[in-house]
Amino acid sequence: MPCTDLLAVDRIVILSEPVSRDALLDVVAGLLGAGPADAALVAACLHERERLCSTGIGHGVAVPHARGGRVPLGAFVRLAHPVAFDACDGDPVDLVFAMRVPEDHAEPHLQILADLAGCFADAAFRERLRAAADVTAVRALLLGDARRRRAA
Template sequence: MGSKKRVFEQAGVLFEAHLGLARSVIFDSLFAREKLGSTGLGQGVAIPHGRIKGLKQAAGAFMRLASPVPFDSPDGRPVNLLFILLVPEQATEEHLQILSELAQRFSDRAFRENLQQASDVTAVISLFQA
């Protein structure tokens, strides 16, 4: 994909197709949040997130990129594992709880390695459900 911008554009397409949300709204929300500071965690992981007006419940998507993209992560490493999180505009506690749980999962080296090696969607889903 090449850049954060392309990743956010692709996330917009994905959420538009599956949730009927306008891709421009998704892109703008993710980009606005990213301007406040990188959502890159390090170790090749990022959790871009944004608030979406009219969204009824949190929604997320996992992306594994074939080629890592620069993400201004604390360790300087490019990112190829991303979990994009969208939350309702007024979500606060739930939003923080989900982010905390995701960050904790991604801090586990074995979890990251298993995601890198997962061969299909079913394998990825079972890793997140474990």
Template sequence: MPLADLLTAERIVMLTEPGSRNHVLDAAARLLGGASPMATAAIGAALHERELLGSTAIGHGVAIPHARSNAFDSARGVFLRLGHPVDFDARDHAPVDLVFAMSVPMDAQQQYLDTLGELAERFSSAEFRDVLRGARNLDALRGVLMGVPQPTMRIMP
């Protein structure tokens, strides 16, 4: 599943203020829940509950918090690039600065597993992580994640 199928431009953000893992999970829940306080609360509780089972950090500064919730009929994702890396208790001890959080309906077990696998594979690429970290601004970051080709820099003689 392409990332653009899970994301909207509004759910791709750069968090600049320092925070904790709980702060990041709460921010992800707010973005995933949108205008629905009930959905935000349900997704937030599910993300925190899942994180208590074990860290969702996959290494190299990446975490993929995920949970199943019936807050919505389809899977949703959010991407956060953190200005201040956060300890997610990663096995490689690297603080996390790239977070892709998602919520998938309870009855979509196979989609849940497939999407997690695809995300882990995508974020295992050092080149992809470097592009995300090197995005100059929010528009460039959104372009990378939504599959919009980015203009290349040309050096004039």
């Protein structure tokens, strides 16, 4: 399953106010959770995963992920104010693609992570996301452009 298939319009946002890494993970959990109680469970999983090892993959990108839920879901957050994320290259993060994958989806989980790494390894794609004028343009890039790139 391609990473862009996990997204929906309401799970693609831009945060204009500064946030900490922990607050960002809580925002992501709210996008991936099915209500407040479920979002709290997702947040606990995301925070625990980050305690094990940062999901900052470099070039200002992080891919926090958690297990749980019934179907794979993704959320994307562009930050107006990059946040320290202990990324492998030391750069702060401003592009976050988070996902939640059911416990029994180990192989699809790895495939999605590989697809994410491929998408965000493309410097031009990252720059288009950063340069997008508003959330509508970001959504068009993620829901339209990435799918077109995959088909090509």
